[in-house]
Amino acid sequence: MSKHSQAMIDTIAAQCVAVRLRMLNRVITNIYDDALRELGLKVSQLNILIAAAKMGTVRPCEVCEYLHLDISTLSRNVERMKARGWLEVVPADDGRAQPFRLTQEGRQLLRKAIPFWSQAQRRVKKLLGERFVEQLDQAMIRVRSADAVD
Amino acid sequence: MSKHSQAMIDTIAAQCVAVRLRMLNRVITNIYDDALRELGLKVSQLNILIAAAKMGTVRPCEVCEYLHLDISTLSRNVERMKARGWLEVVPADDGRAQPFRLTQEGRQLLRKAIPFWSQAQRRVKKLLGERFVEQLDQAMIRVRSADAVD
């Protein structure tokens, strides 16, 4: 292995954004999932419940655009959450669309989830630091405005 | 739904670290995966190649500790990467251990991956901004020192 390649490997190890972002994602996802576990809820599903609570009756493709989620991923997630009675599909004018919304049970679950979410959020903010959380907001804004350009 | 609950839902939607971190993780992982696709390599696997290149012959539990990865997750990843000829298992004194290292092919793949990684890294840094990347480093340091305490 050449010296140049070895130096590049050191660079990747030290600087790769993906390594670090993916690692933080695992750590933080586990903290929220731990906090929510006794509700049988995962943070990935909480994201979707929140989106539905905020957006009302919403089409999968809108949620996907908002969350940068592949539509096939959402399709399976919604399937599971329908099976649990948290979401329901509503008929639409457009025959292709499968708009969904929270059920009463979904809404109740969300209400119950609030204190558990708060606990995880507190722990995570303390762990990562205020500055990181600020920059997370900024990065989100940058990503969303990059979307607007495309 | 009470006004208090509705307000909390707005708070979660606006402030949840997990929602935003997970979203960025999807966006950024996709950028690296796109860049690496023609090598048949995913960024999650590149992470493991890099760890092996840096650490030499290494035991799964060491990699897991370093990357905050569940050992069962690594077990399957290594399995796939062995099947592709990128990693090989080395016998150990401790009969429980399954230490592995890069093969020549793995090393070669890593060398070929460098320019594709660089391209993705450039794009991602431009997208997220220098400040975010700095804070990512800081957050990693905080997480690793929190480990040391446990």
Added chain:
DNA sequence: TTTTTTTTATTGTATATGCAACTAGATTGC
């Protein structure tokens, strides 16, 4: 109006991820 293209969602396939249960070695306590 018919054909073509685009949009929306689902399904097949593969990888990534973590928890629980288990196996097999190594360590510790007695």
Added chain:
DNA sequence: GCAATCTAGTTGCATATACAATAAAAAAAA
């Protein structure tokens, strides 16, 4: 030395994720 315990890894299972191929409906073009 042997039993109890601890550690390292694998395997079963469920969810999360994305790409490719497909189906079905809507929109655009002809």
